[in-house]
Amino acid sequence: MTAFGIAILISIGLVASHSVQAMVGQKLFSFPPPGRAHLHEEVLQSIEQSSRKLRVIAIVGEGRAGKSQLGNELLQTNVFATAATPEAVTEGVDIVLDGGRLVLDCEGFNNALASSRLEVLLIGTALASTLIFVMDGKLSEEGLNMLAGALTEAQLLEKQLPTRLVLVVNKCTLDYKASALEDALAKDHGRRDSRDAIKRAFPRRHFVAIPFDPSGGDAYQQGLNALRAALDAESSSELVFDGARLAGAIRGLSIKVGAGDFDLPSIHQHIMGEFLQGEVDAAMDGFMRRIPKVIEYDPDFKVDIDAGINLFDAAIQRLSLHTCSGQVHQFREQLQGKLEDVAEERRTANEALGNRTEPWRDVLRRGCALLSARQVGARLVVQRKQDLSPFLSSPSAIRFDTPEPLSVRWMWRHFHPELNPSSHDFAAVLNQHGQVLAVRVPAPALPDGVPVPRGNARHKAALSVSLRSDAWVVVVSQERGETSVACAGQLWDVGSAFPDDSDYAVHEQQRRDLLLKLGLLWESRQISSKAKGRVHSLREPWVWDGWAEDRQSKLQKTSRHWKSNKGAKEHAESELKQALLSQGIIWDTSVPAISRL
Numbered sequence: 001m002t003a004f005g006i007a008i009l010i011s012i013g014l015v016a017s018h019s020v021q022a023m024v025g026q027k028l029f030s031f032p033p034p035g036r037a038h039l040h041e042e043v044l045q046s047i048e049q050s051s052r053k054l055r056v057i058a059i060v061g062e063g064r065a066g067k068s069q070l071g072n073e074l075l076q077t078n079v080f081a082t083a084a085t086p087e088a089v090t091e092g093v094d095i096v097l098d099g100g101r102l103v104l105d106c107e108g109f110n111n112a113l114a115s116s117r118l119e120v121l122l123i124g125t126a127l128a129s130t131l132i133f134v135m136d137g138k139l140s141e142e143g144l145n146m147l148a149g150a151l152t153e154a155q156l157l158e159k160q161l162p163t164r165l166v167l168v169v170n171k172c173t174l175d176y177k178a179s180a181l182e183d184a185l186a187k188d189h190g191r192r193d194s195r196d197a198i199k200r201a202f203p204r205r206h207f208v209a210i211p212f213d214p215s216g217g218d219a220y221q222q223g224l225n226a227l228r229a230a231l232d233a234e235s236s237s238e239l240v241f242d243g244a245r246l247a248g249a250i251r252g253l254s255i256k257v258g259a260g261d262f263d264l265p266s267i268h269q270h271i272m273g274e275f276l277q278g279e280v281d282a283a284m285d286g287f288m289r290r291i292p293k294v295i296e297y298d299p300d301f302k303v304d305i306d307a308g309i310n311l312f313d314a315a316i317q318r319l320s321l322h323t324c325s326g327q328v329h330q331f332r333e334q335l336q337g338k339l340e341d342v343a344e345e346r347r348t349a350n351e352a353l354g355n356r357t358e359p360w361r362d363v364l365r366r367g368c369a370l371l372s373a374r375q376v377g378a379r380l381v382v383q384r385k386q387d388l389s390p391f392l393s394s395p396s397a398i399r400f401d402t403p404e405p406l407s408v409r410w411m412w413r414h415f416h417p418e419l420n421p422s423s424h425d426f427a428a429v430l431n432q433h434g435q436v437l438a439v440r441v442p443a444p445a446l447p448d449g450v451p452v453p454r455g456n457a458r459h460k461a462a463l464s465v466s467l468r469s470d471a472w473v474v475v476v477s478q479e480r481g482e483t484s485v486a487c488a489g490q491l492w493d494v495g496s497a498f499p500d501d502s503d504y505a506v507h508e509q510q511r512r513d514l515l516l517k518l519g520l521l522w523e524s525r526q527i528s529s530k531a532k533g534r535v536h537s538l539r540e541p542w543v544w545d546g547w548a549e550d551r552q553s554k555l556q557k558t559s560r561h562w563k564s565n566k567g568a569k570e571h572a573e574s575e576l577k578q579a580l581l582s583q584g585i586i587w588d589t590s591v592p593a594i595s596r597l
């Protein structure tokens with residue numbers, strides 16, 4: 001190493017030690033004797049650990065052309081070594097990680113006092129999102145040949161690279177037009193091949209001339225601004241890598257170049273592979289963030305895998321990557337496979353939630369929450385101690401031979417007015433284990449005088465059943481999308497859970513009290529009764545005939561031929577009671593009342 005080289009390393013080290021915040025130039029590739037590329041793994045790690053998406057700006061070109069200084073200007077700090085010596089200054093590839101940019105300062109070629117290493121040009125070309133190719137003083141034939149030569153050497157002649165080319169003529173004293181590069185590429189000096197190769201490989205290219213200006217004055221600054229503008233233009237359509245993927249690409253490249261294998265199509269493929277894998281992962285991440293999480297059964301659950309594919313396609317379109325279509329296709333298929341796996345897994349989880357049958361109270365609660373949310377009306381009668389068969393005797397009711405298990409999916413399909421138009425106005429009846437005993441069960445009318453706090457026919461039907469039996473009834477309101485429970489003739493908000501069996505006695509007392517108040521129990525009726533004695537026979541000279549009347553309904557019963565006044569009245573009352581019961585004027589709380597069904 002020359003004394004100058006040592007000075008450079010010291011100066012790089014100094015920058016590093018001044019401040020942790022400061023950008024640090026580090027050597028990524030060197031070429032120790034006998035001259036094979038050596039990758040500095042410890043430096044690669046800083047790239048690998050970068051949490052940002054990285055775009056690579058590689059500065060390559062003629063030796064002593066001012067590449068490192070341009071790099072410093074772009075980064076606005078002196079991190080790359082520069083010197084006015086005729087000998088080469090930059091050896092191998094130095095890098096600076098600047099936020100989302102990784103800037104590569106590459107050793108030059110075409111310097112009579114230094115070796116020209118094609119590897120460096122290949123490394124820069126292969127990795128670059130944007131390749132800054134610097135010529136010294138003029139747009140030279142030699143420079144163009146060198147660039148085309150790298151493409152030839154790398155067997156990339158027929159390839160279209162996703163890399164942008166910014167060709168810079170630095171230290172320029174000539175008055176170039178903005179179209180100079182295009183003009184030069186259009187010229188035919190019998191060297192069409194190299195020009196065609198450049199055009200084909202770099203469909204996106206810019207030209208910038210930076211005037212020679214020892215004082216770094218206005219003209220020089222304008223040139224730099226033109227370079228910055230060229231770098232900013234279309235920067236959104238550049239290859240970007242995750243740090244780890246870029247490190248993987250560099251490792252693969254290093255192995256190939258270190259082994260003297262310049263077959264860049266395969267390197268190119270490797271790098272594109274890393275990039276595409278990154279895009280597959282990014283599309284997958286974006287997709288996973290977008291698709292619905294399965295926390296509850298969703299009857300309309302659908303996974304749109306196109307959303308994931310579109311994310312990938314957008315990234316590919318940004319780069320206009322048609323020439324790599326075979327490889328793109330392969331990664332797209334890989335993505336599609338992964339998306340389908342996730343979609344299938346979510347679909348299965350959703351179905352499983354919908355089909356779950358235990359614990360049944362939980363299933364009922366979840367089903368009601370779904371129906372409430374979608375404003376699908378429903379009514380479910382839940383049996384307690386009383387046999388609900390009397391309710392099921394209606395001709396419209398369908399009774400199952402074997403009770404069906406209740407699931408959220410069952411509830412959705414059964415009550416949805418479009419999926420099952422014939423059933424959703426009726427009740428489903430569940431046994432004590434939450435299994436469906438019967439469906440399409442109509443409700444008897446609600447007796448007059450029962451307070452109905454809210455709701456419509458469905459709520460009235462629920463109140464009626466809860467008053468006529470010990471069953472409780474869940475109602476989902478179609479209009480307001482809320483769930484209530486009717487129990488013992490009262491309507492509750494379901495926020496306060498379903499009736500608990502331990503409260504059975506309390507509910508029964510409430511039901512009885514309400515029935516008493518409504519005059520629906522024998523005890524609440526006004527009964528008149530009397531007995532009349534009469535002469536009967538020698539053996540039974542005196543017998544009593546009883547008579548009883550229900551004042552309200554005027555229903556009367558007589559019972560004849562009893563030994564005592566009291567007995568005659570009791571029997572008449574008993575017959576009246578039976579008549580009232582059979583006509584449904586009064587109810588027996590131990591049997592479901594179904595009159596006027």
Ligand SMILES: Nc1nc2c(ncn2[C@@H]2O[C@H](COP(=O)(O)OP(=O)(O)OP(=O)(O)O)[C@@H](O)[C@H]2O)c(=O)[nH]1
Binds near residue numbers: 063109
């Ligand atoms: N006057 C003037 N000097 C410049 C300009 N650009 C670069 N230089 C000088 O040119 C010399 C070489 O610059 P470097 O940046 O080291 O060149 P390089 O292309 O990196 O050289 P290698 O690393 O050896 O390939 C330095 O003394 C710079 O100060 C310019 O626009 N004007």
Ligand SMILES: [Mg+2]
Binds near residue numbers: 081089090105108
């Ligand atoms: Mg340099």
